[in-house]
Amino acid sequence: MLKKPHFLAFGLVFLISLVLLNLPGKAASQLKLALSEVFTPIFGLATSTRQAVDHASAGVMPRSVLLAELGKLEQENQHLKLELMQIADVSRENVQLRKTVGWKQRTGWNVKIARVLAREPGNWWKALQINLGSEDHVTTNTVVLTPDGLVGRVDQVGLTSARVLLLGDPNCRVSALIEETREGGVIAPSGDRIPDETLVEMTYVSRHSQLKPGQKVITSGLGGLFPKGIPIGRIAEVHPSDHGLFKEARVQLSAHLKDLEEVWVLLP
């Protein structure tokens, strides 16, 4: 049986947790960030160790494999150089046309590479922690992506780290567009909440739209949070919504959220 002082201990801790739960949003977020900084050294150490192991394993790679990879990279480099030349030409043309029509010039993306420090330990959210913070000009709602596609948005920013909500998290919804048909929808967590991190749901798509598996889904730019045209994924399956008012599609994400080690942060 519990004695009175022991009940007091439980009661006191219960009260503290109620106070923590009822803290104002900003104060709670600041406190959380301050507490999470306790883990920064060990997360840094773990990442450095992993990198050292990777370097060590790369150091013992056979010469033939390295030469084959070098050849492949040289070929890819030539292709990219050619593509860059074409893009530069198109871009120049675009700038001139925009000037002629009087449209505002597009500004280039200012990206910074961030390392993934940690993942959400629970099963109810999809999030990760990166090693860039307010020191590196990261702010709330900063867009996070990889060369393959959109990853999510920054939710909380500390001095040296930030938390990123991934696509498929209930608090990360994105306005999206089917590239082919230009029809819009919203990217939300997968309907039946399957544990597959590579699938999300595109919902609120017009029921008259011609959705087909394989179509490319990109950000629509609506809402002003995510720039237009960032690849999200491809439609894997189409089905009507429960009440038939609109269509829904399961989207296979382009970014490999499962094995992210580095991400790009789109700085303002």
Added chain:
Amino acid sequence: MTFCLSLTTYTVVFVEASYRGFRNLTGTQFDLLPGLVVYVALSKGSRAAAIFSLAAGILYDSVSVNPLGTSVIPLLLIGMGVCLKSELILKDQRYAQVVLGLVASGVAPLLGWLLLLFIGQEPLVGVSSFWQWCVVTSVGGMLTPVWFKVFGLLQVALNHPSMAESSAFRSDRQIQRGRH
């Protein structure tokens, strides 16, 4: 021992946040804190269980999207439940440790989920959550006896060895009576 327990809690939260192998294999992440709170409640008493619940819950929430304090209450209730019945629990029996670990690891996510709904959050819960719950419960239950074993060994290693009670009789100091 307090230092070892704090270090273990810190390491458990770190491993849960950074180790991806288990999640990639099963689609869910294990949670070792409910098993730990069972150990603390049975071995260290109610006050230690309350403090452990607070520290472990806050550490866990600091690296999670959970609102701060969400993980404290389930751990606290488990600790309190175990302390209430601690006199009736055969804490040295492995079977009892596994059953307590299973119950604690099964109840913790349910309490957490209810609390999140109560405070207006919308966690990812669906058909697959049942599978996740089964995995979390089984792993938590199976690993609870490990805490008892590990901390039992640490206790032996770090504390002074208990001396056998000396009796008044010592054979080397016995006065031999006889003829000389």
